[in-house]
Amino acid sequence: MLRTHLRENVLEVTPTRRNRVFIKVQNGSHRQAVKLFQDMGGHLSVISSVDLGEELELVYHFEITPLQVSLKTSAPRGNPRIETISDFYPSAAWYEREAMEMMGIIVVNHPDPRHLFLPDDYTEYPLRRY
Amino acid sequence: MELEALFSLFKKPFTVKYPFEPSPAPEGFRGRTEFTDECVGCGACAAVCPPKAITIVDEKKTRTMRIDHGLCIFCRSCQDICPWEGINLTQKFEMATLNRAESYDEIEHDLILCQGCGKVITTRRHMEEIRKKIEKVGLLDKDRNNIESYCISCKKDQFAREAIEASQPI
């Protein structure tokens, strides 16, 4: 169903055990997908950030009973800009704040881009691997 | 609640009399970690220890293995991995100390050094145990009795030299 909505923006679909599907979409079209999930009554579990080397990835984990969907989107390391989804899910705001301070992803249009866990004067991104 | 208070009047106190009476830990409690006499000094415990509380220091001909009780997290990984039952978690829990430097447990082992290059091979006890195991299987080469006093790279060299010597036409 997602394919019909997003067409060429879906890059990769990998199902795993236990009803979970990992879907990779192009940066920018993730907002459409998230809106779709919200209309379907999805529950946002968490947003995790991964350092892939050349790209920084955000993984949005949703639970849309009975299916569980993990939506991935990535941005290049030099300019890691990904648009916020906190207007759909208010609880995403904190997860995005964490991704910003830990991984150095710039979340565009974030309502409250302060540090969440680290002290305000901490400038490194501790979770970057490469 | 009122009844509860009334009943409590006639009950034995629930509080343990701990410092005045011993309060032993149950069997299987993960308390103070100690080396036993069975330890051969192989160092498997140091490799699995999550906080790296077991340190190995090789100095001249002795190996000192030391567990720092302040760093230990009492997870029993070392006891599970040890093939010789050389380390175990006792039921002692009274470890409070005023001097941080004295809260450790230590064991010393003799080392075998390579006769070729002087590198550390392993401890004497460990080698004895390995010999016993090999003897059991019947793989021990009677001719080369001192083979274990060389490290692997020296052993390779020696083997190669012997092979060359053997292949030399006389």
Place this chain on the structure above:
Amino acid sequence: MDVVVQFGPQHLALAEPERLKVYAEGEKVINVDITMGYNHRGVEKLAERKTYEQDILLVERICGICSMSHPLAFTQAVEDIAGVTLPERAEYSRMIIAELERIHSHLLWAGIAAEIIGIETLFMYTWRDREFVLDQLETITGNRNHYAWNTVGGCRKDITEKQIPGLLTALEVVERRTEHYIDSFLRNRTIRARLVGTGTLPRDDARRLCTVGPLARASGYAVDVRKDDPHLAYDRVDFEKIVLDEEDNMARAKVRLLEVFESVKIIRQAVAALKGLKGKEIAVPVKEIPPGEGVGRYEAPRGEVFHYVRSNGTFYPERVKIRAPTYANVQAVPVMLEGDTLGDVPITLASIDPCFCCTDR
């Protein structure tokens, strides 16, 4: 924007260091600003430097009360990647420890809540009865809180026949005492005055803010991973999902105390099942963990614990993401406090059973 009241980092009502800025107008709370991070230990980064076996012990030490839930979610994720099926005996014994933990956590919460609203007697009583559960955990696992029970593919220790009678007696004591506590919570006028009608979280807000656990269930939003996405042997035992729709602090207290009975029910069934599985293996060996991604979820006492593990085929995981239940729930605190009085701040904050050490990691 009249008064700004600071709570913490060192505060009577908070055992953990966390800071709340409460903006109030007179007595009425307008907004709450929560500063996190006083407990941040960098577990996610540390997990990348340790092996999977060591990581289980590390994630156990994220939280002292959920010290079974985090390893369960983590091993579930890793076992997912490795494609391991657990032996049945390991499933049941893991479940027993996890449910014992739920009982002691809920009793602990009841005590803390009672102390916060000023009833120290109830605190003493609940913490006394909690000791029965902790004694059992100590004899079974070897430590009162950090159990070191799990390994990838099973358990490290087995529940022996000798330990079962003691376990069943402790359950009886807990069951009898919990009835008494429910009675006290429902009848005591002081407790009712403090709990009924305060800290309201409407059902729509609970859904919108993606809350989990007893907080969501007390607001009529029925999420329970044990039922929705059963792991271990939860689909083979009979228990109920407790959902109330009173939406206030009292409902949360009721949900937690009623869940103690369900846990007792689950443990009894699991012990009976263990008797039928005598002499079976408790762990399957796992040789290697292939590259891949896995997700582990478990219903901790406070709600859903979420672990996302990505492996790259080596002994060390590439990324571990941990979402503790309080992380999702604490964002609902401003909504719950809005319009309440300043005196209700501690109990409303306590009613989500906050575990900031989980949240900060």
Place this chain on the structure above:
Amino acid sequence: MLDKMVNYCRKKSPWLLHVSCGSCNNCDIEVLAALAPRFDVERFGGVLKPNPRHADIIVVTGIITLKTRDVLKRLYEQTMDPKAAVAIGSCAITKGIFNETYASYGPADKVIPVAAYIPGCPPRPQAILHGVVTALNALWGE
């Protein structure tokens, strides 16, 4: 003579200030459990006081995280003399399993002087009682 008496009185009523500096909550709970009916520190006159001005003994748990260092320092300064700090658990003594983390300044004795150490992860409440009694004996005489 007077000193002896004062010390005797102090030993009979050690008031504890519990400071959690980024622990896993477990040592905190065991400290609380030591106050609960089973172990009951009040037998020795010990009372948990959240206010540093009232406390004699500071109980420190947890690695000292980036944000809590200043808090701990300030609380130690605010406590009245004579005072003593007790580090509980592996984290407060050496950082324990978190010893490679980026988010910590170091163990408790790097920030404040520590009088006694109670190893354990977490220590049993009995071990905490034993540790507090050891510290009291060492500080204010047998």
